[in-house]
């Protein structure tokens with residue numbers, strides 16, 4: 160009998176402890192992927208070290224298979240994952256699964272290939288294995304193979320046979336679906352005139368809807384996607400074809416635009432004095448053994464990307480190290496990537512969400528082997544396994560998308576800082592509107608503060624004109640915040656009674672903004688319009704009794720979407736037809752209130768006939784590359800007005816955009832969340848920064864009913880520091896980050912009482928623990944969560960506050976170990992450093 164060893168294995172299951180298994184011979188090193196029996200199934204896990212308590216665990220099951228020779232998780236990544244598990248209160252196995260490409264969590268991807276002959280077998284078991292493999296045609300998935308053979312663990316045989324070169328054991332990436340052509344619908348005739356449209360679609364509202372959907376998606380869509388999204392019959396498209404307004408054709412499937420695009424010429428930019436100063440400081444930091452993280456506060460258009468590129472030249476080119484560049488998913492455009500590709504060519508691996516599992520696995524392997532030295536990507540690229548990490552850049556470090564909303568609820572910016580510090584790499588956080596956390600860290604000296612206070616080329620930040628919506632509403636139009644001006648009948652594809660003595664766009668677009676847009680259109684320049692709310696009308700309300708239509712599963716009002724003609728819940732995607740009458744009082748007088756991007760699109764189309772409009776929001780960017788298709792059209796000058804939600808505020812750099820209009824700056828400012836003002840300030844500053852980036856200059860119009868709100872005022876004056884000062888004061892009492900650390904504990908259940916009871920129990924447990932040994936933590940609540948019901952589950956929460964992250968962390972670990980969640984179907988979630996408390 161060979162000696163038995165025990166190993167600890169972390170499994171991606173919601174259990175905090177690791178599991179003990181036995182192996183024959185020497186145990187594989189930590190970080191190695193293994194297949195183990197778990198309950199009545201098999202699971203992939205990672206070895207974390209030698210087994211603890213060897214004797215007191217009487218019967219341990221053996222590891223079924225060791226899936227790799229080299230650990231997929233190198234030592235420093237295993238340590239980082241341990242830190243994340245403890246800090247964010249998540250099981251280590253779940254953290255590891257998050258850090259690795261999903262192909263590595265799929266045991267069906269492991270294959271055995273026969274290289275020798277069954278006659279070369281040494282033992283009867285080896286012989287059986289090789290015979291079976293030959294019988295299966297030479298290659299077989301290990302998992303199915305082991306089941307078919309029923310010989311228990313095959314690992315000792317596999318290891319011996321592969322050492323002798325008789326078989327190969329390899330993890331293969333999933334195969335991508337074959338490239339094929341698809342049917343695509345394209346707009347042939349752009350109907351810019353509202354009257355044409357009414358004429359053409361007089362008795363066919365469905366055709367009008369289909370055309371509208373196509374138009375707002377940038378003019379083309381996959382046929383299947385169009386039919387699916389709008390619930391249209393193929394005959395609707397057929398009728399549009401007959402009318403000659405659309406055409407259907409076979410096209411090759413659009414391949415990865417990051418690969419298609421030829422890298423541009425390397426820039427011949429000479430750093431400005433500001434950039435050179437910042438670069439000197441960063442290069443100095445690179446030479447230190449443990450450099451301090453740097454916060455690069457650079458206004459929009461100040462040339463942060465050039466600084467990143469020059470820094471990377473130093474790290475990669477001169478020092479032969481690797482680097483990671485994190486970008487919010489939405490800013491990860493072919494435009495951004497081509498700047499890095501132009502300088503670093505094939506050394507760049509782009510990790511974006513549209514990669515297939517196979518492509519992601521390939522990129523990961525190339526990075527791991529050191530074939531690619533720069534990883535550019537969204538949140539999870541922070542785990543790119545670069546062997547000699549020299550620097551991590553986090554661009555737009557304030558962006559909320561760096562926080563993952565499911566377990567592990569990590570903040571990639573903070574993980575980047577921790578990873579850099581642990582590996583001696585330099586971390587650079589860049590933003591025009593830094594998060595207050597980073598700002599505070601820079602002020603306290605924890606981070607090095609660097610700034611780029613001027614725009615490249617001496618351009619000035621665009622002047623911002625404020626339009627008081629209260630005055631606009633008084634002048635005419637309906638009162639209230641952009642109240643939908645139509646009844647249910649009017650929204651059903653029928654033509655609206657326009658021109659009834661009213662100016663088009665009245666109550667939504669101010670005369671100043673309309674004039675500004677007209678002016679740009681006349682000159683052939685481009686316009687960006689922002690409204691951070693999707694759909695047509697934000698909610699439907701009974702005029703008689705005030706009832707507002709809510710989602711049956713969430714305590715959220717339903718939004719009317721005109722393209723689909725349905726009410727939609729933005730949280731759980733529940734859909735229903737608009738009601739014929741009020742469920743409470745039976746009245747048929749219903750009003751559609753609160754405008755969204757669909758409504759603005761319509762008003763803009765009416766106000767500027769002939770203008771080519773593209774709308775970009777969640778609804779028009781469902782397809783894999785639709786977001787890039789729309790931006791491509793803007794870049795090629797095929798769009799005059801780009802309108803959309805916050806998606807259009809980030810990182811776009813189009814020199815012909817000379818006007819930015821914020822249709823309503825107040826959206827979101829009153830949310831019951833401590834970051835509401837900060838988000839408003841960031842959004843306004845970022846969108847304002849989209850203009851004035853070329854020699855044509857630029858101008859910004861902000862429509863608001865709160866011109867005196869400090870977040871709006873500071874954005875109008877491009878004054879980040881004034882905003883930060885004021886906001887830091889606002890968060891002092893009661894304390895909110897960055898003055899304190901927070902954890903949000905949320906309980907939920909289909910039964911309201913159970914969610915409430917569990918929150919009470921949890922808070923009580925915590926209060927006792929604080930009294931006993933975790934002093935320095937304060938409990939706020941419990942109380943119903945601001946969104947009380949979501950996906951049919953009632954939600955309660957309480958907040959934990961502490962000035963000391965260590966104290967808070969110790970308490971959370973104790974809570975996770977000592978508190979048992981009770982009740983049927985009750986869930987408890989701990990969200991550390993939450994970005995939102997909704």
Ligand SMILES: [Zn+2]
Nearest residue numbers: 701704741744
């Ligand atoms: Zn009513």
Ligand SMILES: [Zn+2]
Nearest residue numbers: 710713728731
């Ligand atoms: Zn819902």
